[in-house]
Amino acid sequence: MPGKRHLVGYLVLALSGLSAQAAEPLLGKLQLAVQACGSLSSRNACQDVRTLVSQIQGQANYANASHLCKEELTELQDLLTLFKERDAVPNELMSSGWDVQQACSPFQL
Numbered sequence: 001m002p003g004k005r006h007l008v009g010y011l012v013l014a015l016s017g018l019s020a021q022a023a024e025p026l027l028g029k030l031q032l033a034v035q036a037c038g039s040l041s042s043r044n045a046c047q048d049v050r051t052l053v054s055q056i057q058g059q060a061n062y063a064n065a066s067h068l069c070k071e072e073l074t075e076l077q078d079l080l081t082l083f084k085e086r087d088a089v090p091n092e093l094m095s096s097g098w099d100v101q102q103a104c105s106p107f108q109l
Helices: 002-023 025-039 045-057 060-064 067-084 090-107
Strands: none
Touching: 025 045, 025 067, 025 090, 045 067, 060 090, 067 090
């Protein structure tokens, strides 16, 4: 049942976003913005994701981040374009947000 899997994905991201928000403010904000963008609860949410990605990339710690973290952020940006063009689904966007969270958390972004 895709509905249950989709709901579980949102729940996992919501919980991880809350814990990330306390440790890494920008990553926590990014998770919340990805959730809002994916659920289309806010017109500005997808732009907020783009803004937050740029802010993360501007952090001093970003220079020391792993190649994987940088790659996941780039993939999220690319997916946002596809999502806007309706060539990607919310589940893909949420998954990408989770990948960024996992890859970038160790770098205090």
